[in-house]
Amino acid sequence: MRKVDPDKYQAKLHQILEAAVVCFAEKGFRGTSTNQICSAAGMSPGNLFHYFPSKQAIIEAIAEEDRREMSERFAQLAAEPDVIVAIERLVNSLLLQCADPVYAKIGVEVVAESMRNPEIATLFAASEAAIKNDLVALLQRGIVQGQIDATLEPKFAATWLIALIDGAVTRSVLDPDFELxxxxxTLMRMIRRFLE
Amino acid sequence: MRKVDPDKYQAKLHQILEAAVVCFAEKGFRGTSTNQICSAAGMSPGNLFHYFPSKQAIIEAIAEEDRREMSERFAQLAAEPDVIVAIERLVNSLLLQCADPVYAKIGVEVVAESMRNPEIATLFAASEAAIKNDLVALLQRGIVQGQIDATLEPKFAATWLIALIDGAVTRSVLDPDFELxxxxxTLMRMIRRFLE
Structure with missing residues (x-):
């Protein structure tokens, strides 16, 4: 068997996922064929199959990458002593991501497909649960440090913060006037007043 | 020509729209055929055509009904002297709507389709703009009456309140723990702290 260069392999994986994300944003998970992903990635179906056995495996890898990125983001926030500042940084970086039309479209696609396809819902459920848990832990640290109102229930507060980010994605699609x-x-004022 | 009983006509219209909403929630705007709507409404294609010339016309009527319902909701709130209470009532009634899976699914479908189909985006744009305008007017009244922080920009505050409702729809789809x-x-506390 030919020896595979791990760096080249990773670069190829990344190239396929980038191409797939653009296809999924434009045509949805259901509306995209593996052939279209091959064309976008500039490779043959046989070659793609060497990396991903199915479209489902590609979606799974995208969900996994999203989960890993979020986890890194939270790990970086651990160094920030002021929890309110940490949450502002988190919200800002998530809003910037929403301003990318490809990311916003994938976000909406995940919700729309999760609604009708339990397999897709399951793929992104781990990511959802991890974000909520990390945010709850951050809020709990803020309460211990006296920076966040101790009468707030972290699980509920975390959920409404995530809902605000979901809502920013929806607004960016539906409201032509919405500009980050x-x-x-105003969002940052809302969050500060809510938490402090 | 046979004379049409206006009450019967309205009842039939309503029956078609109810059937269409259920189909659209399950299969999406694109995934639903007029034949499927006919079956769900228990009528022939020829009979349906008498009421709506196309699927697009049915979607248009749904958007129009949504706009009219929202407008009635805001009209009722005009009688409430306390603007914060009025906003709480509005949010509560919108959250109750989100708890209906058919309504939540249609909400997500509108976002997903608006993203890829400018005709759908245009159909729901009037509804979107009307809600924002009505909410801005309510916030302005609150500022004049001294119930709402005058340093808030009503347009931005209204948008984030709408984003919270969008987010509640998304959470109800993605978070298995989310329960109204x-x-x-916690949401009501967030809104009060933000506005007062």
Whole structure:
């Protein structure tokens, strides 16, 4: 068997996932064929199959990458002593991601497909649960440090913060006037007043 | 020509729209055929055509009904002297709607389709703009009456309140733990702290 260069292998994986994300954003998970992903990635079906046995495996890898990225983001916030500042940084970085139309479209696609396809819902459920747990832990640290109102229930507060990010994605799709740089300061005031 | 009983006509219209909403929630706007709507409404294609010339016309009527219902909701709130109470009542009634799986699914479907189909986006744009305008007017009244923080920009505040409702729809789809009666009190605290 030919020896595989691990760096080249990773680069190829990344290239396939990038191409797949663009296809899924444009046509949805159901509306995209593996052939279309091959074309977008500039490779043959046989070659793609060497990396991913199915479309489902590609979606699974995207969910996994999303989960890993979120986890890294939370790990970085651990170094920030002020929990309110940490949450503002988190929200800002998530809002920036929502401003990317490809990311916003994938976000909406995940919700729309999860609604009708339990397999997709399951693929993204681990990611959902991890974000909620990490945010709950951050809020609990804020309560212990006296920076966050101790009468708030972290699980409920975390959920509404996540709902605000979900809502920012929806607004960016439905409201032609919605523009991050002008709308974000009001969101930050809302979050501070809620938590402090 | 046979004379049409206006009450019967309205009842039939309503029956078609109810059947269409259930189909659209299950299979999406694109995934639903007019034949499927006919079966769900228990009528022939020729008979349906008498009421709606196309699927697009049915979606248009659903958007129009949604706009009219929202407008009535805001009209009722005009009688409430306390603007914060009025907003709490509005949010509560919208959350109750989100708890209906058919309504939540249609909500997600509108976002997902608006993203890829400008015609659908246009159909629901009037509804979107009307809700934002009505909510801005309510917040402005609250500012004039001294119940709402005058340093808030009503347009931005209204948008984030709408984003919270969007987010509640998304949470109800993605978070298996999300349950309105336990999560709502924290949302109400968030809104009060934000606005007062």
């Amino acid at each position: 740089s002008t709308y974000t300061p | 009666s336990t999560y709502t009190p």
